[in-house]
Amino acid sequence: MAMNDQEILDQLNAEANEAFKALTIAGVNENARKGRPFIIASDDVLPEISVAMDLSISIMTVAGAMGTGGPGAAERIDKATEMGIENRLCASVKMAAYYLQAGILPVPDMIITTNSPCDAVEMLGQMMENYQPWAKVPKFRLDAPHGREAADFAYFGSQLKEMALAIEKVTGKKLALKRFTEVAEESNKQAKLIMDFQELKRAVPCPVDQDMARKGWEMARWVAGTDPAVFAKATGWLERLVEMTERRVRQKQGIDGVAEKVRFLWYDVSPSWGAKLFPRLQKELGAVCMMNYYSFANWLPIDTSSMDALLQSAAKKYLMGTPMTRQAMHSADVYCEDIVRICKDFKCAAMIMPCHIGHRDTNAYHKLAKDTCRANGIPFFFIGCDVWDERYMSPDVVFDRMKTFFQATGLV
């Protein structure tokens, strides 16, 4: 018997949640025990390359971020501070630093670090490089430029090539053109599916919770990075999501149980406590979040015409299409232009700037975002919360503030 939409959603969520276990610190540890080369990166380093080399790369900051949502998270964040890690560092990075310094990971075969997307991750990378038990581990450092011109993509593309050579030296596995092309084609298929989902999501009422795009992206990008076999599975997951969403749009169905009144943009990371906020906003106020950093990504295609084209377009995809790298590594224009475009395309009536306290970038350009919204007639609301640690501002307080804002602006 065919499944109804809710059953499909439940299944997609169950598959995604199961897959995300690979991203947690327990998953990283399990990965390390599997016997193949254990490579650990400070942040996302483009899975298309590791998948093409049939390798797994675990990500410290993702493990840290995943850890901020689980039981005992607050205690572990505080332990990091007790260890001497800067108190005002982003909590997901503090958590990752705690995992590192607590010595709960085995010695990796290789460390890859990157300065993207922010100062905190850069310093986590340096801590990984200088962590004494890992002193003799081969290291490779990526330098993501802040520019977004052809020369910047060429510069970063050549580093991706060097990274592949460095990985080959450690693991003996090569980045072959044929396989890289196949993976890039699969990646492009995923990018198109995410774009299709974004197109469908524009419908009024919004057919499916926008968070499904984030989950799809994380499956394709992060989980696949840790397990190459998941790469193709992520495509199937996205296909099922798009198929269901298409049907719902045709039937003019909104999110189940939600009487949509206002659509808004939450332009930051999706908080680890989001489940305590967004469903409540939907149910109680009819306020539907249409987009966040991680839903708005991955649309850039990789050019498969030659090895150089693969590397350079992959570099562009990394610099301009990776969530947070896009928003935090470049000039404020990118962030502000995104706001206007997303609000227009997705019919958002308001822009919420969560301004995570650990993000030095958004904390330095909130006025520019506000001015942009004002100039474009978009009601703007600044929060200033910790997306990884609800003790700083509880989801209830965030809800109350947003409710007041929506009511004051007449949006609900």
Next chain:
Amino acid sequence: MAENQPLVLEKFSRIAGSLANPSVAAFKGQGGKVVGYFCAFIPEELFIAAGLLPFRMRGTGSENTERADEYFTSWNCSFPRHCFNQALLGKFDFLDGLVVGSGCDAMRYIYDNWKQSPLKTPFLHLLNSPHVSGKAMAGYYKDELARLKSALEGRFGGKVTDQKLWDAITLCNETRALQQSIYDLRKSPTPPISGSEMVAVMVAGASLPKEEYNADLKALLAELKQRPAAGKYPARLMLVGSCGDDASMCGIVEELGAVVVTDHTCFGGRMKYKGVAQTGGDPLEAIANYQIIERPFCAKMGGAHALRAGAIIAAARDFKVDGIIGQRLGCCDAWGGEFFMLRDELKDAGIPLLVIEKEYISDSEGQLATRVQAFIETVRR
């Protein structure tokens, strides 16, 4: 040590104590253009070769961040906030241009905020700099410097030739050597210059025409050699951290009877580190190699922590320090990480470390003094 203060030191103290100064005014009076710049990795040589006066940005004299708070929240470090506040108050109106480097996240966005603010600085440029030390990165930086060179030529006229760049390198290397000579005097058991005075020397160097400054340094060296010894100190300390244009920490140490004999700060000891190699055919390549490979001292430079730690430990031993005071500005991720890593390395080297988190303009000197006093008691000779 304020008594018997050489005349040159008086001049440097005045210059370090304010933003505008008579030499800048005189330079402008003769039709010269002044370009401000943030961060130590932006090479003064390029401005000098373009016939411009480089002026290192700082927040001297700032009393609060009221105006800048509209742009930066308190989750950004206080250095850019105070500097930007001073700009919004018109304290940098004498600038004909500004170059911002992509050092750390908060500093980088000074560029965007400046561009969108009511400030009308005629020339504004963002210099992208790598965050990893390496040959390919130096190559990228060289290209970025070439882009800045073209922009300066386009805006201010005049061709920046290789010869002009080599001449500027020679001039700035002379500055570094003279500054090193003064630092070397502080290796003495009875240093003839205090830490506070040295801050003024270094800050003035980033606010004056180089020829004038070098002449002043030569005069100062001669005067210091004649200066009566100040006596021995119960503790010789080193300052490590960012900025370093504010002498308040040195003042606290010296009020307590100890002395700061060396430092590793952005305005201080890192500036006079060795010199740009005057070999090879390409001056921009020489500058890029110096900034990215030989002197990658910004804590944000990946792959260079061991070099930085080595330089700090070497200086601590060279100057026979009894302990290091680490100054970390709140919300500075880079130095937050750096001090975490340095902690164990300095312990292994047997060098006591006190890390103090402070604001750029501190209003809690009493509390700081208590902590510093306790530290001095533990390390005193």
